[in-house]
Amino acid sequence: MDEKIIKLNxxxxxxxxxxxxxxxxxxxxxxFRLNHNENEIGSLNATISESTITDGITRRRVTxxxxxxxxxGLYIDDNYQGYGLGQFLLVYGLIYIIQENRDIxxxxxxxxxxxxxxxxxxxAKIGFVPSDLTRLTDNDTIRLNGPEKQMNxxxxxxxxxxxxxxxxxKVNKSFNDFIKSKTKSKxxxxxxxxxxxxxxxxxxxxxxxxxxxx
Numbered sequence: 404m405d406e407k408i409i410k411l412n413x414x415x416x417x418x419x420x421x422x423x424x425x426x427x428x429x430x431x432x433x434x435f436r437l438n439h440n441e442n443e444i445g446s447l448n449a450t451i452s453e454s455t456i457t458d459g460i461t462r463r464r465v466t467x468x469x470x471x472x473x474x475x476g477l478y479i480d481d482n483y484q485g486y487g488l489g490q491f492l493l494v495y496g497l498i499y500i501i502q503e504n505r506d507i508x509x510x511x512x513x514x515x516x517x518x519x520x521x522x523x524x525x526x527a528k529i530g531f532v533p534s535d536l537t538r539l540t541d542n543d544t545i546r547l548n549g550p551e552k553q554m555n556x557x558x559x560x561x562x563x564x565x566x567x568x569x570x571x572x573k574v575n576k577s578f579n580d581f582i583k584s585k586t587k588s589k590x591x592x593x594x595x596x597x598x599x600x601x602x603x604x605x606x607x608x609x610x611x612x613x614x615x616x617x
Contacts, residue, residue, distance in 0.1 A: 420439050423435070424436075456553045483581075501559075529562075
């Protein structure tokens, strides 16, 4: 697992991003803070706690309470959303916690996003599935049930190389474009302010020469 963290850290170095990790031993709580240019732009909050998971298939499904990684909250600043940073932070945090708690077999969360009932949302892409697979709606249609979701750690680790490749590709492409656009806008602003100051200084010098001619 160490090499997975190293691979993710290499991406962070390139993007000028730092992940700060706080651990509260009394609460068994991990907080991962995502910083860009010394500003906090996101965070992941997780605990190791007793959680309810549903195991098995169809009629053989059983519910039990076991120790699991409980994702309390995932937050990305509005200005930094859409660039893959949320999924990147989630994967980073899971790998880090699994590395320190190798006996953990499940992770759980409450998906309160607008896409919680969609098959391919941010959590589903890495392996989270609804704890209760389906429910009957008022329109007599069957749909995925939420917001409780769970993920088998064994499944997550069996797909870890593909997951890491996907999140790195997303951050490399989208976040790079975002940084470039911000740099261009700053350059334009500076050039505009320079041109304004030059025009002001020219107008001042012209007014001085006119006064002298008088």
